[in-house]
Amino acid sequence: MITPEDRAFWEAAVNERHSCRSYKPTSVESGAMQRLKAFAAGLALPFDWRGEFRFFQTAGRPIANNLKVPPPDAVAFLSETDPLSVAKTGFAGELLLLYATGLQINSCWFGHYLLVELERCMPHLGEHAAGPLPAFGYGRGEVPGRRALCLSPLGYWEEKGLRLVDRLSSGLMSFKRKPLGALMTGPLGPEALSPELRHALELAVKAPSAANTQHWRFNVSADQKTVTVACLPGFRHFRWEHFDMDIGICASHLWLGLRTQGINCTAEPLPGAEEGHIAWKFSL
């Protein structure tokens, strides 16, 4: 349960989390791993989620092109591949990675992981393993069965380990976010918001997204009782088509921001204005 007593923990996690693509070759400290697994098992979400966090050992396999030397521990985020399941999995997964951050464990969302390598260290495809496997991630669009939508290494940052190209891209993207005002649509801008709602939206702005596209937009109703988190109309990205995941990630930050200030709300993933995609409706 996420409560105001844990506010400092979660806010520090939101502010400190950044994508880590270079790790020390050490396992996650066992007490921290136990706490992380206990959190995963007991996570109470504001919606029904049928996905799964699957912890696995990388055995040193290069599970992504820019993660040739992963740490021993990692987690995969599995679910069905329809947009609603994808959106919910983003929400759930981000809470897990933020909790990990609070335990001093570094991580990075990987949508473009190497499926062949993942299947070797974490067999999960079953009958689907026979087909031609996509180059990156589980594949495109909706496919039958439960898939690993994304994965994340879990370990400790090795600052000097990055290739120059990765150091540059990490440096350029980490902590770089658009201002809240640039992400708001609808009748109200940031200056009109209650301090509490503005604070929660500022935490939502800090959410990670694939290639740091930040393709979410916030709409706050005139009475500030309804907030929608939806995709920028017409948004498409040539390398990342599962963008409902990132919107779910952003929604989880908003939910944390509200809950840790003691603001009760519902968070509903609903069919969005963008056909076939999900928008999150928060009722305060």
Ligand SMILES: Cc1cc2nc3c(=O)[nH]c(=O)nc-3n(C[C@H](O)[C@H](O)[C@H](O)COP(=O)(O)O)c2cc1C
């Ligand atoms: C759903 C999702 C998928 C991502 N996939 C990848 C990936 O395949 N490879 C990668 O290097 N980074 C990936 N990232 C990390 C983003 O590039 C990163 O979150 C973004 O640039 C912001 O940087 P920060 O997380 O350090 O704040 C992904 C992030 C998200 C949210």
